[in-house]
Amino acid sequence: MLEITFQTEKEASYLHQLLNTEKENFDFQAALLNGTVLTCETDDWETFISDVLVPSFVDFFLNVKEPRLLLFIIEKQFYFEDEDEKQQILHIAQSILEGERAEIPMIKHFEPRENLIISALTNFLRPNQSFSIESFIQFRLSDYLSRLSEYVGLSIEEYKMEQEYQNFIQSLREYVLNKKPKLSTIHILHDTSFQVFNEKFIEIKELELKKWIDREFIYRHPMYIDSHLLAPLVSIAPLEIYIYSDQQEEAMIQTIQNIFQERVRFFSRASFQKR
Template sequence: MLEIIFEDEYDTAAFLHLAEHLDSRHHMSIQQGKDRLLIEAKESKEGLEPIVRPLLVHFFLECKENERMRSILENTYLFKDPEEQHQILSIAHSIMNGDLDDIPGIHQEPSREALLTKELETISLHQGIFSIGSFMTFRLSEYDRRLKNYVEVSIEEYKMEQEYQNFIQSLRDYVMAKEPKLEKVHVVHQDRLMIWEFRYASERDQKQYIDRQFVREHPMYIDSQLIAPLVSIAPQKIDLFTNDTGHSMVQTIQNIFQERVEVFPAHSFQEHHVRFVHDHLEQKSEKLS
């Protein structure tokens, strides 16, 4: 018989809930106490270990992993705010699930399941006493390093996302406060995204539409070929022609200009609807004369 001692009654209930929904429950009998369980194998030639070990791995991943990462956030990196913790842990889960696989500094091998299994295999789970708290304190250093790695990378991603959102908001505020230099522009996605009104404009003509002071204030973030002129022009309407709505620059334009942007399929673009930059400049010079 194996006695498993849990940290509290909630963990005991969580372990029982997992056991009830796994096939292993039919192969063992369980006696429940407030913070402990007594487990015996039912007519199993292999004994209790191959039944309990995967159940414990599942328990640590499902019931204790978030708790441990939250502890790392609070105690090591001093993120106390629950909403910030939630956002960082959401990023961490995306990384662990493989949804974000282009992030440097991530170690996925061996898997977390393998790390837990490796440590559990060093302990007899056939009989005696197994303490969840002691196991986590003294046996999971490698597993904890993996979780700390996920947390560190997730914090960096979170900070970058916050910085990006602040940047986008500053561009929104600038656009909202600015008088439009052109009422409408067309952004067309061919080999790259470009403002079609500038297609035949000289570099000198293009510079007349760019707020160089604003670009100097955002040198690391602003794209001089597309975002800088778009934000400087601050058009009331942008017709955006693309077949790749998930493109990062397409999403950035939509985030900045929001309801001013209307997206169309690339094949629907017609150049004869476009009035080019030099036409606007010629009309402006005629008015001045």
């Protein structure tokens, strides 16, 4: 008989329910004792461990234990105490783990973390064992925990960059709000590049745009500001910006919207000719 002790009844119940979904396909018995102890019995341990127990444990670690382990690392290894900061870093870490931030170069070289869990379980699980989940994590999942620490480190770097970006946007937003507009309306046509037009739909060429730039503000600013479009726009501080694009999620467009907020209006690229 295999006996596994969990930290909470909720954790034990989660794995118990996962195992029960496999009873139609495999011959085994799984029962809960005292709410936190899960026992397993079967006549075919090799198949049960490889095809039922290991996949169920992987699900359990990724969906139940991992968020708590990430938070623990954020708090104890990187010394973050503020609840809001911890949750933001956790959210970034989870988005990285789910493959939503594939642009981070280092991630491409990481072995899937599931493999680290599978390897530890395969080398450890045997019939007639008795162990606790916490001891297994502490003594058998060191490679997995190290990988989570790497992910948290990357998440903190991303968090700091996002904070810098938000401060950058806020400073530009305040500058625009406190500045007298040099032009009331700007039209921006976007395809593979950006074309800028005044309120009469006369194109403002790049050299002319650069003449509008408030050099003193740009030089004093701690982050790089695109001199082709963003710096002139901020310096002009128009009351209305009409953007004609079929790619509203494009990074520069999102930045413009974040700075100018309600001053921005969106239209399809095709509607530019009609207007």
